[in-house]
Structures are given as structure tokens and as C-alpha cells.
Amino acid sequence: MASILLATEHDIGGLNVKRILPNMKKRMVGPFIFFDHMGPNTFARGQGINVRPHPHIGLSTITYLFEGHILHRDSLGNHLEIAPGDVNWMTAGKGIVHSERETHEVRASEHAINGLQCWVALPEDKAELEPAFTHVKKDALPHQSIEGVMLRLIAGDAYGMSSPVKTYSPMFYLDVIGSKGSVLAVPSAQQETAIYPVYGNVSVAGEVYGPGDFVFLDPQDEQIECTEDARFALLGGDKFDTVPFIHWNFVAFTKERIEQAKSDWQAGRFPTIPGDDKEFIPL
Secondary structure, three states: OOEEEOOEEEEEOOEEEEEEEOOOOOOOEOOEEEEEEEEEEEEOOOOOOOEEEEEEEOEEEEEEEEEOOEEEEEOOOOEEEEOOOOEEEEEOOOOEEEEEEOOHHHHOOOEEEEEEEEEEEOOHHHOOOOOEEEEEOHHHOOEEEEOOEEEEEEEEEEOOEEOOOOOOOOEEEEEEEEOOOOEEEOOOOOOEEEEEEEEOOEEEOOEEEOOOOEEEOOOOOOEEEEOOOEEEEEEEEOOOOOOOEEEOOEEEOOHHHHHHHHHHHHOOOOOOOOOOOOOOOOO
16 A cells, blocks of 8 residues: 655745655655655745755755746856756766855746755765766656646656656656546556655545655555646656665765765865855855
């Protein structure tokens, strides 16, 4: 039977965040080791997202927005605005620093934000890769529309589609919109799978789930039915044999590597962000 993983709520840089992974019941789903729902928030003019520079190791971050815009900057020199439907995939590897803020135009008016940010753990043999960054516009992402279901593949492989976003272990991550009564088969019985309704209700094996329910499917669950018009994230992948450690923004397979990253951040040994190096988040 599917199980619900409950969220905890946090304030991050003025943004209300529901954090589901890591969870006491389930630390990972496939390679996904971190899952945040950002918002929905509405900011008055002059207010907004302001996440100062901070480091990562051992993971890839995925930012995917339903509404709003975020200004991404990183220590590789990338400086761009994330729009709804785009994929922002940043691979930290041995170490990267980034910030998440807003443009003048966004901050100057009342605005909203609503989206998902996930971390995908790198496999142990790839944890110390050189940092990398990919930004893919929504129009370049694979998509299908069939029998009342619209699928957009954010990352990985599913339903005969393959995302242009480079991943480092077998996985899938989709944005799904289904009309009432539509049915979608689970992409892979051999991989761990979770769903996260954004709006509307869905049914799995006769149980109904709604917005905010992060539902970890049972291996016997074969399909997802939309009991009303619904939108949900569908994610998962191969189960990790070894679950890495996670501390603050760091993911690693040894505690010693975590301690080294902490020491490196405190000592200023991480690279800085060109044009955004005047402040940072302390350890």
C-alpha cells in the first residue's frame, strides 16, 4: 500500500517552504534525497526571495517553477532567470556556490512564487565530479499528450522519452496534468516511485490523495487515476544501495567528506560567485 510522507515547514530567505525529503520514514526516493515545495507565496513589491550565496557538494539541484521567476547565479559564472516550465540543473560535484534572488523588475511589483526544488544525490563514483550547469527551456523538453494526460519530462527517462538534461543514475521526473477520469500507468515497476499532487485529487489502489500529499508508491501499484482535474509531479528511479549522509547543503558518502566541506566553507576555500560575492550564508 502507498504511504504518505509528511512535510515540515521552513522559512528560507523569506520564502515559505514545505520540506518532505529527507524524511524519517524514507530518506530517499530513487536518487532524490531532498524535495522542497517553494510557496505558493505572494510577495508585496520590494519583498521577495533572497537566498544568499551558499555551497553544495555531492549532488545535483533541480529547480522547476509553476509560477514566478528566480534569478540564479553560481560560481561557474552562470547568471540567468528561471521561468515557469524551465529546468535549472546544477551539478555540485566536488563543490559549487550559488545564490537565488530576483531581478529588479520582479522585485518592483507584487509577485508570486510556486515551484519545486529537489536534490538528486550523485552516485559514489561520481560524487567528486567537476561542477556543471545546464538550463533547458520548456520548449526543448520532451512531452506527450495522450488520453487526457499531458506529460512533460523534466529529467531522466520515462514513457519512451529521454530528457536532454544529463543525469548520473537511472531516474525520471515529470510534470503531469490529467483530466478527470484519466489514468496513467506507473513508468517502471522496478524503480522507486512517488507522486506529489499540486492541485486536484488522484487515486492509487483505491486510496485518494490531494495537494501536499507526497505519496510513496508500493511496488504493486500499477496506475494513477485522476479523480478530478489534477496536476502532479511524478518522480523516482533506481534505489540507492547505500544512502549518503546529508548535512546542511552537503551530500557525501563519508562523514569525513562532510566535515571537510564544512571546514572549507568556514575557511573561505569554496569558489565565489562573480558579481555576487559581498555576502554569504554562514555554516
